[in-house]
Amino acid sequence: MPAISFQSVSKTYTTAQGPFHALNNVSLDIQEGEFFGLLGPNGAGKTTMISILAGLARASSGRVLVQGSDVQADYAAARRKLGIVPQELVFDPFFNVREALRFQSGYFGVKHNDDWIDELLHSLGLTEKANANMRQLSGGMKRRVLVAQALVHKPPIIVLDEPTAGVDVELRQTLWHFIARLNKEGNTVLLTTHYLDEAEALCGRIAMLKSGQVVALDDTSALLKAVSGNVLVFKTDDTLPPALAAQARITGRVVQMVAQDAQDIERHLASLREANVQVQDVEIRRADLEDVFLSVMAANTTGGAA
CATH class of the missing domain: 3.30.70 (Alpha-Beta Plaits)
Structure with a gap:
């Protein structure tokens, strides 16, 4: 059973200019324990896929399964299996870091979670900020807290939507060291990023989206060999x-x-x-993954998506 399965997923929005096809019959499976990259230019449909997976948007047609749980029909079970780090810095300004993580644990019904919270704080370099109010943190520190919140209920599947956008080198190294460790321990990781060097170094398999369609899907090594x-x-x-x-x-x-x-x-x-x-x-x-990406995008010049 795949960790995540997108089955003929389409998403159409109604606009003043007419129907807008954000996703067009997307099908792909992400296997248990994979470190999978989802790449594409702005407007390719990556965030739409993540939103449907997270339950923030509803597919117009098709199904998405998380370890066999349908994200619409069995949404509670699907949510418990996911830890999602969003692009946006979303935080509650009324709590300190430790309180925010305890509340997040409670949302998933997890009690007596302080040992794991302490490990997250240590692994993400947040121990000294544990009692700091969220409003007092820098942007990079807030992003670390978002990662900790996504992992606090120990989900088997981690979804990272542009997790290192606009952050410093130290955070990138800290984050990838920790996420790579979790992946080696069996967690499935789905990553979207514009930093193609990260995707090349971390992801065993990659899908490339353009205009709401999958235009390339293969092992990273095979994609690199394709551009000689x-x-x-x-x-x-x-x-x-x-x-x-x-x-x-x-x-x-x-x-x-x-x-x-x-x-x-x-x-x-x-x-x-x-x-x-x-x-x-x-x-x-x-030639590196950026060269592969540009070659694939140039070879697929039709359509339009979000």
Whole structure:
């Protein structure tokens, strides 16, 4: 039995412009103990999927099962099996951190949970803030508390919706160390993130969404193998001519150009010399998940979703 099963799930919203198809017949299974990545550009349908899984939205058609429990027909059982960390910083300003975690335990009927709460506080670097009011915490600390709240009832399935968006490096490392430990102990993890280096390092299998449809679904290693070749990376203060710019991914001074072989690399460098483009810090790297993602998105250019 899969940990999570999306079965022909569609979601349509009624708008002034007409029906809007946020999800279109999405089917995928996440197995017990997997660390699964759900990737896609803004508006691809990731948050809609998480909202349906969490019971915050209702699918227009199809079913979602959590360890066999239907999220609509058997919602109480499905909720108990999930620990969801939302994108938004949602907190109760009237309680301190420990009180917030005790109340969260109570919502799930969990009593005498202080030992596990202490472990969560320690593992997420919150011990010194246990008696601090939630209003006094920084954004990064509030996000740590959200993670602790999601885990306080010991759910077998952890759903992380952009958990490290806008947080510092220390929190990212602390969070991933703890979540990786829980995954090794048997917890299933579903992650959505725009940090593709995180997904590449953590996820054993990945689905990519675009316009409400699954456009790629495979083991991370298989997706990486599908995009062969290298990437020429360099810095420049000069403007690339249009012909070269069309082949490049440019971020500030950093330019990346796909090169299938050594001849491709030499052709790129020769073209740069002919255009009098001065380059610095030249390196060649293997294609990574970001290259795979951009390739998949470029190959699937139709449709529109949320």
